[in-house]
Amino acid sequence: MFNILAEETANSNGWLMWVLIGVLLIVMLVMPMFTNKKKQKEINDMFDSLKVGDEIMTIGGVMGTVVELKTHESGEKLMVIATGEGEQKTLMTYTVQALRINYTKNKLKAAMAEREKQEKEAAKLAKKTDKAQESEKVEPETEQPEVNEENK
Numbered sequence: 001m002f003n004i005l006a007e008e009t010a011n012s013n014g015w016l017m018w019v020l021i022g023v024l025l026i027v028m029l030v031m032p033m034f035t036n037k038k039k040q041k042e043i044n045d046m047f048d049s050l051k052v053g054d055e056i057m058t059i060g061g062v063m064g065t066v067v068e069l070k071t072h073e074s075g076e077k078l079m080v081i082a083t084g085e086g087e088q089k090t091l092m093t094y095t096v097q098a099l100r101i102n103y104t105k106n107k108l109k110a111a112m113a114e115r116e117k118q119e120k121e122a123a124k125l126a127k128k129t130d131k132a133q134e135s136e137k138v139e140p141e142t143e144q145p146e147v148n149e150e151n152k
Contacts, residue, residue, distance in 0.1 A: 047096045054104040
């Protein structure tokens, strides 16, 4: 294949090579746009699903619980988080874009995944039980007493 390309590029002054390079560059520039859109959608979903009571971590590493969600005069979404315990509890206000991880949402996803796994295992077990019951229901052939022709 490379020999064919080499012969063609030698015969056609390299225009085919430039076309291939152009196509590769276009593909390399277009593909990241699609992956970035998907990642941005996931991030926006995370921001939109944020609610009071969620345990979170900010991009700065501050961990706390969301106490309030509000909107600034500029239209930017803000979250007030509580960190610390007892007398040392502190309230901090961040933009929602400072959210790094929503632990509550992750725990919920993990719990849902575990539930689905258990349901699948239960369904498999039920199928095995049904098959075992069906095999027990099959009646063995009843043996007929042999009739001797001599006794007749």
